[in-house]
Amino acid sequence: MGMRWNKQVDWGPRPLTADQWAPLRAQIAAEDLDEVEEALEELTGFMEYFRTDVVGTPLVGVTDGQLSVVHRRHTDTWGRDLLEVTFYAAGPVGQVEPHAFDRLAKAAAALVDHLAAEGIVVERIDWTQQPYIGRPF
Numbered sequence: 001m002g003m004r005w006n007k008q009v010d011w012g013p014r015p016l017t018a019d020q021w022a023p024l025r026a027q028i029a030a031e032d033l034d035e036v037e038e039a040l041e042e043l044t045g046f047m048e049y050f051r052t053d054v055v056g057t058p059l060v061g062v063t064d065g066q067l068s069v070v071h072r073r074h075t076d077t078w079g080r081d082l083l084e085v086t087f088y089a090a091g092p093v094g095q096v097e098p099h100a101f102d103r104l105a106k107a108a109a110a111l112v113d114h115l116a117a118e119g120i121v122v123e124r125i126d127w128t129q130q131p132y133i134g135r136p137f
Helices: 033-044 100-117
Strands: 002-004 020-030 048-054 057-063 067-075 081-089 122-129
Touching: 020 033, 020 100, 033 067, 033 081, 033 100, 067 100, 081 100, 100 122
Parallel strands: 002 122
Antiparallel strands: 020 081, 020 122, 048 057, 057 067, 067 081
16 A cells, blocks of 8 residues: 655644644545445544534534544546545644644554555555644534
8 A cells, every 4th residue: 555644743834723623634545445435434433423614615524522534535637536534633732632633643543554454455545734724613
């Protein structure tokens, strides 16, 4: 499985604040995206459903209050079907433990470990750190 993530401790032009989420997006290419989606749902099954608006756009996923997960299927520019998973974490570094970036790293590792443990063939995962967004709840 190919995996890329240029991980930084704290990204963005400013430190994360208590009213923001730090997003980490995974673009997953796999032989069977249904299996990947099922594995993700196994990992997040204990979380509560949410629907909120972020900058006028609906955001639907699951959350435990400190980590939120949203996923959708889409096709990339090469026509390849992908599962896009975005983790949103709260908690400024030095003010909250575990902070957002520890939560994101643990969530990413848990997903990769779970996929491997289930024997799910993943061709590639591209991780992209996204700009902070206002925390809607």
